[in-house]
Amino acid sequence: MSALDVAALRKQFPALHQEVNGKSLVYLDNAATSQKPQAVLDALSHYYRADNANVHRGIHELSRRATEAYEDARTKVARYINAAEPAEVVWTRGTTEAINLVANAWGADNIREGDEILLSVMEHHSNLVPWQLLARRKGATLRYIEIDDEGRLILDDLPTLLTERTKLLALTHVSNALGTITPVKEIVAAAKKVGAVVLLDGAQGAVHTRVDVRDLGADFYAFSGHKMCGPTGIGALWGRRALLEAMQPWQGGGEMIEFVERDMSTWAEVPHKFEAGTPNIGGAVGMGAAVDFLTSLDRDAVAAHEHDLMAYAMERVGAVPGIHIYGPRSLDERSAVLSFTLGDAHPHDISTILDSEGIAVRAGHHCAQLVMKRYGVSATARASFYLYNTTREVDRLVDGLEAVRGIFG
Amino acid sequence: METPPLNSLYQQLILEHYRSPKNKGELPDKTVEIHMRNPSCGDEIRLQLRLEDGRIADAKFIGHGCSISQAAVSMMTALIKGRAIDEAGALAEKFKAMMHGDEAPAKDRAMGDLRALAGVSKFPVRVKCALLGFDALQEALKKTSAGDPH
Numbered sequence: 001m002s003a004l005d006v007a008a009l010r011k012q013f014p015a016l017h018q019e020v021n022g023k024s025l026v027y028l029d030n031a032a033t034s035q036k037p038q039a040v041l042d043a044l045s046h047y048y049r050a051d052n053a054n055v056h057r058g059i060h061e062l063s064r065r066a067t068e069a070y071e072d073a074r075t076k077v078a079r080y081i082n083a084a085e086p087a088e089v090v091w092t093r094g095t096t097e098a099i100n101l102v103a104n105a106w107g108a109d110n111i112r113e114g115d116e117i118l119l120s121v122m123e124h125h126s127n128l129v130p131w132q133l134l135a136r137r138k139g140a141t142l143r144y145i146e147i148d149d150e151g152r153l154i155l156d157d158l159p160t161l162l163t164e165r166t167k168l169l170a171l172t173h174v175s176n177a178l179g180t181i182t183p184v185k186e187i188v189a190a191a192k193k194v195g196a197v198v199l200l201d202g203a204q205g206a207v208h209t210r211v212d213v214r215d216l217g218a219d220f221y222a223f224s225g226h227k228m229c230g231p232t233g234i235g236a237l238w239g240r241r242a243l244l245e246a247m248q249p250w251q252g253g254g255e256m257i258e259f260v261e262r263d264m265s266t267w268a269e270v271p272h273k274f275e276a277g278t279p280n281i282g283g284a285v286g287m288g289a290a291v292d293f294l295t296s297l298d299r300d301a302v303a304a305h306e307h308d309l310m311a312y313a314m315e316r317v318g319a320v321p322g323i324h325i326y327g328p329r330s331l332d333e334r335s336a337v338l339s340f341t342l343g344d345a346h347p348h349d350i351s352t353i354l355d356s357e358g359i360a361v362r363a364g365h366h367c368a369q370l371v372m373k374r375y376g377v378s379a380t381a382r383a384s385f386y387l388y389n390t391t392r393e394v395d396r397l398v399d400g401l402e403a404v405r406g407i408f409g
Numbered sequence: 410m411e412t413p414p415l416n417s418l419y420q421q422l423i424l425e426h427y428r429s430p431k432n433k434g435e436l437p438d439k440t441v442e443i444h445m446r447n448p449s450c451g452d453e454i455r456l457q458l459r460l461e462d463g464r465i466a467d468a469k470f471i472g473h474g475c476s477i478s479q480a481a482v483s484m485m486t487a488l489i490k491g492r493a494i495d496e497a498g499a500l501a502e503k504f505k506a507m508m509h510g511d512e513a514p515a516k517d518r519a520m521g522d523l524r525a526l527a528g529v530s531k532f533p534v535r536v537k538c539a540l541l542g543f544d545a546l547q548e549a550l551k552k553t554s555a556g557d558p559h
Contacts (some may be wrong), residue, residue: 182553348474364449364450378473379450408476
């Protein structure tokens with residue numbers, strides 16, 4: 001394994017090279033969305049300039065090319081997560097829509113009154129609210145795996161939480177608010193013993209871990225393109241073929257049908273059954289290009305770089321007087337997310353002051369209000385790193401935090 | 410857009426109100442209470458007023474949030490206590506105008522400590538923080554004028 005050439009890598013991301021408030025940009029809001037490499041921008045541009053047409057409809061050349069690009073991208077994404085076949089990958093608007101698809105299409109026939117859906121308090125609202133809606137429709141109950149002071153799931157509770165009433169476990173792979181990497185395989189195995197179906201929210205997991213859906217043992221894996229170098233508005237749901245085939249469609253329209261009669265229609269094969277209407281073809285092409293870009297890199301070197309960067313960030317940011325870092329202390333249990341508070345400076349004030357130094361971080365509840373409640377805070381500041389970030393940028397963050405202390409210290 | 414210098418935002422007076430807010434706590438004999446939240450950032454206040462004979466006899470608040478939201482509501486309560494309801498309403502209008510860039514209120518002595526918040530108008534994403542208290546005040550006054558005693 002050779003070291004990652006971060007300087008060369010950064011050159012491929014045009015948006016990183018700009019001044020914000022008179023300072024060179026330090027982009028540390030990657031858990032919200034990543035920047036895009038030139039290869040993805042070029043793929044989007046090429047698609048719209050040369051190949052743009054609707055898919056699976058026309059007989060003409062452009063439609064053939066668009067369909068091919070769209071389905072090639074699906075194959076790339078399937079390979080990226082080691083799906084058994086491309087048909088197990090359904091295009092969606094992103095992680096949120098993928099989860100809503102399962103909550104509606106699978107939930108319709110598989111969740112009944114008295115059933116239980118097991119979540120964790122660490123879930124992003126996108127893996128929580130769809131289940132609240134489903135539970136309310138069906139008279140089902142939500143139960144939660146709690147987290148400890150370091151943001152790790154309390155697995156000791158699993159034997160009492162997982163029962164024959166548990167029909168679904170919906171769990172984050174990597175927490176967006178705390179960075180916690182959940183011990184997925186262990187929990188999935190426990191859920192399988194009681195016959196529960198398992199959905200993993202991979203919005204962060206697909207970015208920072210090497211996902212092998214067959215190895216993880218889950219039934220559904222939901223993720224987004226835009227956090228892993230792709231465009232916004234595109235993501236995917238991976239599901240086991242047998243489950244996808246047994247599910248009813250959740251949206252009706254063109255593309256998802258086979259034959260339409262006056263009173264009834266028959267459905268297209270998976271995955272098209274779940275892709276009503278003209279899809280985000282350009283987005284799919286862009287996500288395919290993002291996967292090409294990521295697989296062209298030495299992924300062990302990327303992982304090592306992110307690990308080293310986090311070690312450095314934990315040490316340097318952790319040494320700032322008044323700082324409180326949330327989430328696991330062990331780097332083996334933590335992804336590239338650093339959630340913190342600083343003295344009595346509110347996270348919004350921290351973010352405004354850092355912004356004046358050209359540093360982009362997120363401040364707020366990170367769409368994880370249950371996590372904020374667990375720690376008795378209304379908000380945290382969050383610096384989240386990606387493959388193009390550097391130790392020099394961590395230094396800039398620390399300098400920025402000193403500026404915060406200068407005002408609030 | 411270039412952000413203006415931070416010292417136009419974080420004036421000493423704002424930090425003093427943030428650290429040692431005026432009128433923070435429960436108002437046992439309140440006649441109206443408004444709970445106002447800013448869901449995107451978690452800023453939260455409960456504004457409690459005792460209205461008597463068309464005046465704000467007393468005002469207190471409970472809340473948490475960023476320095477701008479909490480300082481603004483602290484300054485506001487200090488200024489509206491003892492004022493006629495109409496006057497308080499006019500103050501809210503002036504403050505909103507100031508947040509939208511009107512420079513006249515920033516020079517108006519009647520605005521008291523609130524003048525220190527004039528710089529917030531140059532930070533558009535923070536304007537909603539500063540407005541939280543006055544949004545609650547306007548709700549409270551609207552509720553009262555609608556004939557609801559509580």
